[in-house]
Amino acid sequence: MSERDQTRERVIATYRGSAARYDLTNRLYYLLGVRQAAFRRRAVAALRLRPGDSVVEIGCGTGLNFPLIEAAVGPAGRITGVDVTDAMLARARCRVRARGWRNVTMIQADAARFRFPAGVNAILSTYALSLVPECAEVVTAGCAALAPGGRWVVLDTMLPAGRPGWLARALVRPFAGTDEWIARRPWEAIHAAMRANLTEVAVTDLYLGCLFLAAGTRPYRPAVSR
Numbered sequence: 001m002s003e004r005d006q007t008r009e010r011v012i013a014t015y016r017g018s019a020a021r022y023d024l025t026n027r028l029y030y031l032l033g034v035r036q037a038a039f040r041r042r043a044v045a046a047l048r049l050r051p052g053d054s055v056v057e058i059g060c061g062t063g064l065n066f067p068l069i070e071a072a073v074g075p076a077g078r079i080t081g082v083d084v085t086d087a088m089l090a091r092a093r094c095r096v097r098a099r100g101w102r103n104v105t106m107i108q109a110d111a112a113r114f115r116f117p118a119g120v121n122a123i124l125s126t127y128a129l130s131l132v133p134e135c136a137e138v139v140t141a142g143c144a145a146l147a148p149g150g151r152w153v154v155l156d157t158m159l160p161a162g163r164p165g166w167l168a169r170a171l172v173r174p175f176a177g178t179d180e181w182i183a184r185r186p187w188e189a190i191h192a193a194m195r196a197n198l199t200e201v202a203v204t205d206l207y208l209g210c211l212f213l214a215a216g217t218r219p220y221r222p223a224v225s226r
């Protein structure tokens with residue numbers, strides 16, 4: 001099995017094990033001072049959604065962002081949630097059923113193999129993309145599918161810069177910080193892929209530099225290289 005497949009298997013096993021308590025754990029991050037709800041609101045606001053828009057969420061998990069996206073796109077909009085872990089998607093399905101949303105499709109798929117629908121208005125990933133070994137390729141594939149003017153937004157974890165290595169690692173451990181993840185430095189690949197394919201790219205550090213919010217726009221015309 002390749003190193004990437006091993007990472008994927010480990011991720012699936014982790015989230016199968018934590019799906020039942022995921023939403024509760026997410027709330028407990030407040031005790032560490034992580035303002036999850038505010039960060040999620042910022043991420044969804046950065047998508048600049050309008051009623052009727054189509055949105056793909058990569059690594060949607062239990063669907064914690066769906067209420068915010070639903071509120072922005074309304075019943076005429078469409079949400080496609082993609083996740084590789086069956087147990088997380090099962091929770092998302094319960095949420096969708098309970099809220100009576102009819103415009104949400106959930107797809108169990110590896111983000112690296114997912115084919116984005118052409119002309120999608122917005123793509124979101126929160127706390128998920130950095131877990132995908134092929135994260136840069138996923139950003140690039142999403143950019144190619146976005147409608148002109150469409151938005152790609154990533155809220156995720158990174159190793160805080162400008163601190164001693166031991167402190168940076170200790171700060172990030174509660175989030176995603178396995179040794180494999182730290183060595184891979186996926187946040188750099190995500191930022192680079194966004195800068196290479198999008199305009200108006202803005203990267204904001206959050207929570208002592210352990211998190212980032214990155215957003216960009218698919219240009220109306222491809223940049224002309226001279």
Ligand SMILES: C[S@@+](CC[C@H](N)C(=O)[O-])C[C@H]1O[C@@H](n2cnc3c(N)ncnc32)[C@H](O)[C@@H]1O
Binds near residue numbers: 008083084129133
């Ligand atoms: C920390 S949870 C985040 C869930 C949700 N986005 C949120 O903000 O609450 C990470 C999610 O990413 C999913 N994931 C990890 N690797 C993936 C991959 N290669 N393809 C699709 N989903 C993946 C996991 O199954 C898990 O549901």
